[in-house]
Amino acid sequence: MSILLTKETRVLIQGITGKEGQKAAQSMLSYGTQVVGGVRPGKAGEMVEGRPVFNSVADAKAELGPIDITTIYVPPFAAKEAFLEAIESDIPLINTIVERIPIKDTAYCLAAAKERGIRIIGPSSLGFIAPGIGRIGVVGGPKELADQIFQPGSIGIISRSGGMTNEVSWQIRKAGMGQSTAVHVGGDLLMGTTYADLLEMFEQDIQTRAVVIYGEHGGSYEFEIVNMILQKRFTKPLAIYIGGKFTKVLPEGINIGHAGAIVARGQGAEEKSAALASVGVMIAQTYEDLVQLVQPYA
């Protein structure tokens, strides 16, 4: 079993007629994901990659039946509306790649989703992949590249960075291991689904024997993990790399890397590593070290 998706998962693409939406449709279909249709206001009746386009999420749902996951590929200024449409249609999981959504819009959508028990992965998330089962979004790139990087296995992967989701997965594969599910949580300051949320799922997942995380300086999400481990809500081996050690020489408040990685006192890479090490999390000095740290548990 993987977390978040199965072979039966039915997926919708909001913004399917755009460049990125079409790319996502190809990406998911090529990996065997069940894309059932797409949405683009005013384009009902068109087809993309052999899948029907609807004017709204509600129309799509009425016509297609249950939808498990919707993915949003629209410009940043239209993201809020797209989110709210999906939330009102009670789609249980929303993933969005959209970067640079104003934080006010993100906060608004997260609050609305929470009210209805809907999970958001992102913003700024390329998606996630369960090797051999399916993928949401464009994680792993073209099918032949994805097949070089991903193979079913026992390591769960969580990353703040889309590129590093691939890179870390590749290092795992290169060492002869495979991945259970690899999730790009997105690099924004506000994250719909946090490390802690995913660790709870990996804890329940039989296929997953150990988890690796690529984290970043700034923000406070890594500190949630410390509490989880203390409360024994996560008990599997965990290795983490936190990028951004070099930022200790920069002024506070400067933004380097992702939006969420604003250098702030007490939330630097070193403080996070120290807090995590104190509860037994394995700390990697370079990202490649993640592989050696989890190898004994794979």
Place this chain on the structure above:
Amino acid sequence: MNLYEFEGKALFEKYGIKIPKGVVIRRGDNVDSHFESLNSFDVVVKAQVLSGKRGKNNAIRFCSGKDEIKEAVEDLFSMEVRGQYVASVRIEEKLSILSEHYVSITYDTNAKQPVLIYSEEGGMDIEDVDESKIYKCLLDISNEKLELKDADFLGESLQHIFQSLWNCFLKEDCRVVEINPLVKTLENAWVAADAKIALDDDAFFRHEDWETFEPRTMMGRQPTDREIAVQEIDKGEKYYQGTAGKYIEFDGDVALILNGGGASIANMDALMDVGLQAANYTEYSGNPPREKVYQLAKIVLSKPGLRGLWMCGVVANFTNMKETFLGIIDALDEVQPRYPIVVRRDGPESAEAFALVEECKKRNSLNMQVFGKETSMTESARILAEAIHKQ
């Protein structure tokens, strides 16, 4: 984007929060003609920098009399405040203070919603205030009317200020608004004696007026010409905005063209670990067009005194390697650097991209080593260090 105090205060005033009467002096301005409009020689002179802790760093001066003011202004312009360049100075009336308070609104990342923080003990670092003296209330982002829990102890006038601050936070797309100190004067008025505002850059598209803010950097100096030039490149076509706009200059001598926000910071760490010094921090992400990568690369390579170039990125998900490498190749053809170059990258269309890079290497006789995903990013940093030391 972080605002200077005077810019923040202007926003506060727009939302009905009282601020001290004052003027802004820029470098080269005639001081006399400016502060005379205040009709008072009893003033506070404050360096305008994008950093807190100005009081402790002698960047705020209390003056009485013309000569003292002029001297203070001159002195502030001659100094750096915690490594920051003093862009301008604000002179404002001295307040008659009864008490100093603290209030801010920002995003609580754990709760994923805004939070208002208030303390009766303002005028110092909020981190130094005892937890028991801090009032915190999570705010409902969908409610423009501020609703505070257990807030009876706050008087009506204070709650009114908080509502104005909430209006400012929401309408101006702020990430942080902070008033410290929020002064209660002997005349019983609330006045924002300071202003700290961080605007959300991602909301730029709905705030045309933000265009008028002057360029700034938090690096303790004015933005360099190259930094400003890169910002210009990134303006271009809307669809590609943000894909190639990051360039921060450092003192080192290794030019960097990195990819992706996450990998780039891991690579900055890796560079530090092998003992090399970055000349710049630069990344492109997503799928920037050839022309944009070319312009970015040309600026990176134009910095004097370079001893090496590292182009390093992950196994890309969907960045088209051929398109982006063509931009780099255009720049290399033009600049033809003589120092060592190490490239590590992989992803869609990598075979074509690598072939093109090899041709470029040959026709320009470049000292260049190119690696794909079999060599890790960290390893490629070591290879670059060796090549530079061999020179």
